[in-house]
Amino acid sequence: MSNLPKLDVQGVVEGIRNGCFTAEEYISSLLDRIEKIDKKINAFITLNKSAINQAKEIDKKIKRGDPVGSLAGIGIGIKDNISTINLKTTCASKMLSEYVPPYNATVVKKLLDKDAIIIGKVNLDEFAMGSTTEWSFFGLTRNPWNTGYVCGGSSGGSAASVAAQMCTVSLGSDTGGSIRCPSSFCSVVGLKPTYGLVSRYGLISYSNSLEQIGPIGKNVSDVREIFSTISGKDFNDNTTLDNNIYNHNAENNKSYNNKKIKIGLIKELIDGADIDVSKCIYSSLDVFKNLDFECEETSLKSTEYALASYYTIATAEASSNLARYDNIRYGFELDPEEYEWNVYFSKVRGNFGNEVKRRIIVGTYVLSSGYYGKYYLKAQKARSMIKTELKQLFKKYDLLISSTVPVLPFKIGEKIDDPLMMYLIDVNTVLANLSGIPAVSIPAGFKDGLPIGIQIMADELEEEKLFNSSELFEKSININSYPDL
Amino acid sequence: MITKDELKHLSKLSKIELSEEEYETYLKQIEKIVGYLDKLDEISLNEMESYSMIKKISDLREDKVNEFDRDIQKVIKNKKDKFVRGPQMN
Numbered sequence: 351m352s353n354l355p356k357l358d359v360q361g362v363v364e365g366i367r368n369g370c371f372t373a374e375e376y377i378s379s380l381l382d383r384i385e386k387i388d389k390k391i392n393a394f395i396t397l398n399k400s401a402i403n404q405a406k407e408i409d410k411k412i413k414r415g416d417p418v419g420s421l422a423g424i425g426i427g428i429k430d431n432i433s434t435i436n437l438k439t440t441c442a443s444k445m446l447s448e449y450v451p452p453y454n455a456t457v458v459k460k461l462l463d464k465d466a467i468i469i470g471k472v473n474l475d476e477f478a479m480g481s482t483t484e485w486s487f488f489g490l491t492r493n494p495w496n497t498g499y500v501c502g503g504s505s506g507g508s509a510a511s512v513a514a515q516m517c518t519v520s521l522g523s524d525t526g527g528s529i530r531c532p533s534s535f536c537s538v539v540g541l542k543p544t545y546g547l548v549s550r551y552g553l554i555s556y557s558n559s560l561e562q563i564g565p566i567g568k569n570v571s572d573v574r575e576i577f578s579t580i581s582g583k584d585f586n587d588n589t590t591l592d593n594n595i596y597n598h599n600a601e602n603n604k605s606y607n608n609k610k611i612k613i614g615l616i617k618e619l620i621d622g623a624d625i626d627v628s629k630c631i632y633s634s635l636d637v638f639k640n641l642d643f644e645c646e647e648t649s650l651k652s653t654e655y656a657l658a659s660y661y662t663i664a665t666a667e668a669s670s671n672l673a674r675y676d677n678i679r680y681g682f683e684l685d686p687e688e689y690e691w692n693v694y695f696s697k698v699r700g701n702f703g704n705e706v707k708r709r710i711i712v713g714t715y716v717l718s719s720g721y722y723g724k725y726y727l728k729a730q731k732a733r734s735m736i737k738t739e740l741k742q743l744f745k746k747y748d749l750l751i752s753s754t755v756p757v758l759p760f761k762i763g764e765k766i767d768d769p770l771m772m773y774l775i776d777v778n779t780v781l782a783n784l785s786g787i788p789a790v791s792i793p794a795g796f797k798d799g800l801p802i803g804i805q806i807m808a809d810e811l812e813e814e815k816l817f818n819s820s821e822l823f824e825k826s827i828n829i830n831s832y833p834d835l
Numbered sequence: 836m837i838t839k840d841e842l843k844h845l846s847k848l849s850k851i852e853l854s855e856e857e858y859e860t861y862l863k864q865i866e867k868i869v870g871y872l873d874k875l876d877e878i879s880l881n882e883m884e885s886y887s888m889i890k891k892i893s894d895l896r897e898d899k900v901n902e903f904d905r906d907i908q909k910v911i912k913n914k915k916d917k918f919v920r921g922p923q924m925n
Binding site: 435448449450451452453546585586588589591654655657658659661662669673676678679680681685686687689690691692693694695696697699700702704707708710711712713714715716718723724725727728729731732735768769770773 | 837842845846847848849850851852853854857861864865867868869871872873874875876877878880890894895896901903905906907909910911912913919920921922923924925
């Protein structure tokens with residue numbers, strides 16, 4: 351049974367349904383593996399103590415011949431900024447270190463409705479702010495491929511737990527690359543869906559206009575399956591789109607199936623990349639050419655404003671969203687009684703981690719009265735410019751590709767003292783968040799044992815196109831290796 | 836350029852207490868970050884309309900009460916009887 355953790359969604363669901371193994375055996379195999387190897391990785395913050403009991407319930411249902419959900423028995427890791435009822439949701443912050451939500455996020459409810467089992471809550475940069483998962487109050491998460499290296503972020507626990515086979519699939523959230531960056535660094539598949547396709551109800555907000563919840567899996571098929579489960583209109587999130595908008599679009603796309611797919615390689619995103627990374631992307635382009643895709647280089651000039659626009663908007667929204675944390679209703683122990691109002695709040699909020707404090711302050715700065723026009727308003731203009739230019743490109747190309755991250759995974763601690771250097775690694779991923787389009791990161795190769803990922807972007811609502819092309823790519827390149835742990 | 840006084844003011848506005856040491860490191864780091872954001876200044880304000888999404892924000896949901904039946908009292912840490920307990924107002 352030692353091979354059970356390697357299975358993908360289909361392997362698990364069919365194995366359980368056909369009686370090859372029970373849900374209890376499968377979930378135990380994951381928990382055993384966590385027990386054995388998570389000391390080295392630190393992907394989990396909290397384990398779900400009732401996971402085994404839920405597995406037993408599924409086994410009973412199957413034994414009785416009762417129907418079970420389409421995800422029955424799979425073990426899911428949930429990023430710890432997504433609310434789970436009766437299961438601590440900390441945002442990897444001291445400020446929420448004891449918070450137990452009274453409700454489930456919509457995405458969690460949808461997964462549980464299909465009989466998926468939550469294995470546990472996984473690590474992230476505090477409040478999802480970071481690109482390496484080094485900014486967690488609960489300690490950093492290590493890269494399963496080389497534990498001296500960062501695993502990417504902010505959904506580092508989500509990607510590392512899947513790569514290290516400690517869960518079947520996981521959920522992350524992506525504000526500026528937080529699903530795709532760690533997916534790239536850990537050699538797994540991660541999707542940032544079109545803005546509005548997945549409900550954010552129960553996702554603890556950092557930057558509402560940019561972030562989406564999305565799946566991370568061992569392969570494209572798993573990601574597609576989880577995406578179709580969690581997406582859809584939600585009464586509790588008014589930014590979700592009507593289901594028929596997406597379905598209509600997917601239906602329309604089927605008729606294009608025989609058309610030659612056109613890919614544009616964004617020059618600006620390759621020019622600045624590490625030589626090993628760009629080499630890998632050019633050989634990926636050859637893979638697409640061999641698949642009979644039409645490929646050429648193209649240009650996205652507004653790229654140069656993307657990061658400045660992103661960090662202005664993200665920090666501005668963060669400063670507003672995080673204003674609510676006062677440590678009064680849920681937080682760490684510090685009796686409010688002896689303090690004056692403002693003194694208490696300033697004191698407790700000093701307990702945010704460095705990166706969160708910096709972003710709140712920068713956000714406060716760009717929104718302050720004298721600077722609003724100089725930063726925030728211009729950032730919104732830049733955002734429009736990027737979206738308009740991308741829309742133009744999608745008239746010509748079906749897909750746009752680049753590396754997911756311009757650099758290889760780097761050593762732990764290497765960039766932690768230089769926030770701006772750290773921000774620069776998000777340059778390829780923020781485009782999709784600023785413009786609301788979907789993007790996926792797929793494993794494309796290795797250099798000295800360190801993973802490289804390719805990013806594929808499509809126009810809004812074109813997830814099907816992303817999945818179909820990614821699946822073809824995945825099949826051709828056939829990376830079937832696992833980290834040695 | 837951000838001055839130490841400006842940073843002190845920002846820390847007050849965002850209600851985040853900083854240590855002397857933090858003032859020093861943050862000042863350098865934030866100056867670099869904001870310096871990078873200055874790139875946005877190259878864009879002319881009239882050039883482009885503002886960002887819009889597929890969904891119009893004005894598409895509001897029906898104004899209907901949706902019951903929330905969980906015990907919220909249970910998650911509140913600082914309380915006295917049925918009230919939330921906070922710091923004093925001066």
